[in-house]
Amino acid sequence: MNYLVPLPVVMPLLGAALTLLLASRPRAQRWVSLTVLTATVAVAATLLVRSSIDGPLVVEVGGWVAPLGIVLVADQLAALMLVVSAAVTLCVLVYSIGQGMADGHEDTPLSVYHPTYLVLTAGVCNAFLSGDLFNLYVGFEILLVASYVLLTLGSTETRIRAGTTYVVVSLLSSLIFLVAIGLVYSATGTLNLAQLVDRLDALPDDLRLVLQGMLLLAFGIKAAVFPLSAWLPDSYPTAPAPVTAVFAGLLTKVGVYAIIRTETLLFPGGRTADLLLVVAALTMLVGILGAVAQSDIKRLLSFTLISHIGYMLFGVGLSSSLGLAAAIFYVVHHITIQTTLFLAAGLVERRGGSTALDRLGGLARLSPLLAVLFFVPALNLAGIPPFSGFLGKLGLVQAGVDDGGPLAWVLVAGGLLTSLLTLYAIARVWNLAFWRRPHPEMPEPQDSVHTVRTDGVEQPYRGPDRDAHPGAMLPRLMIAPTVALVVLGLGLTVVAGPLFDLSSDAADDLLRRTPYVEAVYPGGTP
Template sequence: MVNPVLLLAVPMGLAFTVPVIERITGRVSRWVPVAAMLFNLVLCVRLIPAVLEGPVIVQLGGFVPPFGINLYVGPLGLFFAGLIALAGLVISVYSLTYIRTGPLARYHMLYILLLVGATGVALTGDLFNLFVFFEILCISSYALVAYNGDRAGLESSVKYLIQGSVGSSMLLVGIGMLYGIFGTLNMADIARSVGMVDQGVLFVPLIFMLGGLGVEAAIFPMNAWLPDAHSSAPSSISAVLSGIAIEVGLYAVARMVFTVFGISDLFLFLAFLGVLTLLIGEMCAFAQSNIKRMLAYSSIGQIGLILFALAVASGVTVTGGLFQFVNHTFSKGLLFLSAGYLIYRSGSMEISSLQGMGRRMPLTSLAFTVGSFSLVGLPPFAGFPGKFLIVRGALERGGTVIVVLTGLVLLCTILEGAYFFRVVQALYFREGISGGSGERAPAAAAVAMILLMMLILALGAYPQFAETFLRSAASDLMGAVEHVGSVL
């Protein structure tokens, strides 16, 4: 069996070789992220048989948990590591031609480090390294948001930095409090002891930790940084922030709630918070005329939907929520990547400037349309199975409050369809306006968009292939007792 540590060590090592490779060979350095993510994807596939037999626990330095550092590679962690590698690979292919100016070595190095941080969050088994990997992810993100060097990007990066620093401080304080209470930072060890402690004692560290993680997850009201950051960053980075970074933040929230604390009293509150985040995100997206800000607010809405699915806490809704993680990664990635060249061709981020692009850029417009339909949840796209499982599971769970919240979820889906239809209408059913660049998306970008469209259609047509593994991942998330038993 391959060592899961390689999922972190090899890409991190490659990241620091990028400046050297660029100095020696020039533009060959742009292929390093492709190689790093391809390596991780192959490794994740090779780990599947072992992980399905039982979680793979890696003890670093020879220290047996709860002492020392350990990686916990269960179905859920491997699912996220594989999703990060696959999305990171496709976006790095897109970046081959999309990122042409600026300090290219810096871009590719930070891009790899961002993905290493995200992978580390997915696989770590202790809270201190959760914080360390989050810092790697966040610091790389701050720099990449400002990569274009314009005023908007710099301002957005500073806003993100300030709010992210507050979130990081809250997370660190919460971790420190937990260490003071339990005398350990190992997640499984804390989960084993949490029932022996008065629940009131855990309230303050829980608030600090969820508040800190909620900033990166873009959960309302801690998401003010997101619209500016996503709209100002290069479109490739917008795709990573939306499809990977904030999802990893939500993954960490779920790990804390289900695995570490296991406090079921939180679930109804989180369901409310999820639907509130969904409502605010979709209403703000509907009000936008700037396409990247519309997509940014849409990401907030999707995070709210997934949070609601996880908080309902049935096997069906959690599986649907994990399916929606996949759909959002692929669909929102496709939307941002296609929007990047639509904006480049039209010369503007305004939706009105995209009129007639369906004829001028047919492949790119088709990619945006497929991403839109999938995110709304129309069959036969990848968004339909996930939303269907979420709604079905919530209604089966029952209860007046959950049923009302589910009705609001369906209402938000209609609102989501309305603002995406407005863009599709501009692309195909409005007369084009002159201006912008005459360049079409180059081959690398076209390959990336076609790959994402194929993945979306394949998952929509054959959801059962993904559902089998996602059920295992859902059981891994909800099985705190099994987690403790496998680690300690």
């Protein structure tokens, strides 16, 4: 099964090349993209099953023996991240196709969208599978290039400005990461993660702390942890709804994944654990206070995105098996739920003409299905029992109580307060956008069938521009993937027991480190 490991990276890259060649054939582009992402989901699921049974799967790309060559490693953590990210990107792609068709862009979409989207997927998968620091850096750079193109689609002034901010911040974090890579190589002579385990342990504590701090700073910017998160609320909401959704669901989690991987594999029990807990508490509270103050749904969700990154850092900072397992579980939950909410926000904007709360109202009566699609993941995000959000937070609270330290108790209290404030923010959105009377400026609901006069006769019109205005009926191809993600979020609750067991196994392997190292170097590290 090892031959499957590179496919989640190779297939999207080949698909991107093919869709670029098919730039003048948009329908063929769509089919290629859908086929590639569906195959990626299947391969990722297979890797998850095999890694759970056989242990980490390793491929030395090009036959070059590690540490000289590029090593791709699919352990349980990487495979789990691949499955959820591939499923989310597939659903968002279907949503974006539906949006393009409804807006009349079925035959004339931006030809660069599908190639760029597939390159973004390849970058995410490469980051998850990377077995050395430099290849992880390459994965981040692929993400940067593709995400900048997607963020500035349409070339509006607002999007260009937001994209510029995003690129500047991303380049800064990449520069810090590159400097850290240079320092690590200078100190150890290698960048292979499995080989670094022994060599970093042999370094003086102060030098290890410097290297650890540099990597945490780079990954912290990418994960949007406080105080390195100010760029996110101004960047994400300006993009088209599907782009915002995939950014919110995945990009910050790649940074969180890098923190989990390096903190457990390279710097176990490091001196930064207390710092991580402090940053986690500040990220939770500052993020959710920012959300409470917002009057726009997209910006509010962007601040909740920042806030809930704190829960993941909480589990990592505890450095315990239960805390790490709860953090992994919460990452899977948050990728799914945050993506769903941003897709629902896109539907709100389409139906209500805006995401500004002072210009919305009555959506629960005007579009009951849309109300359900927002309400269910919103409750999940707030941590209402028995949803997966509640179960993930419960695991983190239990891990904090078991730790018993002062900072752990502060995080337990901060986590509960953040959950209550999340519920308040979500309830405010529900009351203003869905429950109260419709705002006078909201567009009137449009019938599913419009008429046009042709040769003096009124005839039904079902042309491409029929739904290209606010108030239009919500397209089925946008509703379907949103429903699928809502069901997936509910499914996480149904399979919470097995999923938490899988997260616990992944956490145990991370903390033991030997399964990863022995998979890459069966005879011992050189």
